[in-house]
Amino acid sequence: MAKKIITVLGATGAQGGGLVRAIQSDPSGAFQARALTRHADSDKARALAATGAEVIQGDVDDATSLARAFDGAHGAFCITFYWDHFSPEKELAQVATMARLAKSAGLRHVVWSTLEDTRRRVPVGSGRMPVLMGKYNVPHFDAKGESDGQFVAQGVPTTFLLTSFYWDNFIHFGMGPKKGPDGVLALTLPMGDARLPGIAAEDIGRCAYGVFKAGEIYVGQHVGIAGGMPTGAEMAATMTRVLGREVRYNPVAPEVYRGFGFPGADDLGNMFQYKHDFEREFCGARDLALSKRLNPELQDFDTWLARNKERIPLD
Numbered sequence: 001m002a003k004k005i006i007t008v009l010g011a012t013g014a015q016g017g018g019l020v021r022a023i024q025s026d027p028s029g030a031f032q033a034r035a036l037t038r039h040a041d042s043d044k045a046r047a048l049a050a051t052g053a054e055v056i057q058g059d060v061d062d063a064t065s066l067a068r069a070f071d072g073a074h075g076a077f078c079i080t081f082y083w084d085h086f087s088p089e090k091e092l093a094q095v096a097t098m099a100r101l102a103k104s105a106g107l108r109h110v111v112w113s114t115l116e117d118t119r120r121r122v123p124v125g126s127g128r129m130p131v132l133m134g135k136y137n138v139p140h141f142d143a144k145g146e147s148d149g150q151f152v153a154q155g156v157p158t159t160f161l162l163t164s165f166y167w168d169n170f171i172h173f174g175m176g177p178k179k180g181p182d183g184v185l186a187l188t189l190p191m192g193d194a195r196l197p198g199i200a201a202e203d204i205g206r207c208a209y210g211v212f213k214a215g216e217i218y219v220g221q222h223v224g225i226a227g228g229m230p231t232g233a234e235m236a237a238t239m240t241r242v243l244g245r246e247v248r249y250n251p252v253a254p255e256v257y258r259g260f261g262f263p264g265a266d267d268l269g270n271m272f273q274y275k276h277d278f279e280r281e282f283c284g285a286r287d288l289a290l291s292k293r294l295n296p297e298l299q300d301f302d303t304w305l306a307r308n309k310e311r312i313p314l315d
């Protein structure tokens, strides 16, 4: 039987890369990854090709290349790239194109990597948190949640994959523990005592593959995934044990975090505030047991940290 092709957007990235590797390493061989990249000759693209994935050059801003990438595919993993451009409008426009082309290609299953539109719980301008870019609370969340409607409007069979905070942010995103004035490492997050759903970025792709393999049962549903929901204090305690250096949890107020001044600090400050203030709803929208069923290799925080401890930059 012919393999079912899954077109993977963001294939050289964290989420999409995990999916390509999950597809290509499945001994059942039921699916074939078609990896979209803007740079087919890059090292990352070559590494994907070495797994047997089809690598196809294209850009989600170029509709012709995206249509070519969807042509003849069974399904697609759709994702946007907020931190490359900081534009929710760009995400909205890209998803509109993805949904339109998914429909015209007759895709049977799209997995859309999304997040909550926080404006459904926190009306913009309510005073709870600053309004950003004129109409958002958390721009990189809100535009994704709003974009869910594009797939619905086009009638594309879609699973809405609600992702979680990458633990890889402690390696790549500057969120790892930093030495305080007293010389002790501090993990600074504006989460108080609330639980923070998190996941290894690679596991998002593996969970997405579980959704594709499950077939139609998750079409039309939001599937929330996480590898664990530790508090800041619990993560600091795990870091202390696994890294062999004392790491203290340093909970700060969201307004302090927003004021840190790095690009996106206000967006992330609002994001953490939302996760803190709506801990029950945010955690409740993510299902650890389901995540494990979709991806039996799912890592919890301890496992992920033990495997990645050498990669955490420590001041």
Ligand SMILES: NC(=O)c1ccc[n+]([C@@H]2O[C@H](COP(=O)([O-])OP(=O)(O)OC[C@H]3O[C@@H](n4cnc5c(N)ncnc54)[C@H](OP(=O)(O)O)[C@@H]3O)[C@@H](O)[C@H]2O)c1
Residues within 6 Å of the ligand: 009, 010, 011, 012, 013, 014, 015, 016, 036, 037, 038, 039, 042, 045, 058, 059, 060, 061, 079, 080, 081, 082, 083, 084, 140, 163, 164, 165, 166, 167, 169, 173
């Ligand atoms: N950090 C977190 O905790 C977190 C949690 C949940 C969700 N997210 C969301 O995850 C998304 C990013 O996913 P990621 O972390 O997997 O990304 P990533 O690792 O930064 O990789 C994204 C890949 O997408 C490709 N790409 C970028 N622009 C493209 C375009 N115009 N057309 C085609 N391909 C393009 C790039 O590949 P080439 O250069 O090879 O083309 C890049 O390798 C963001 O929207 C973010 O909001 C992040």
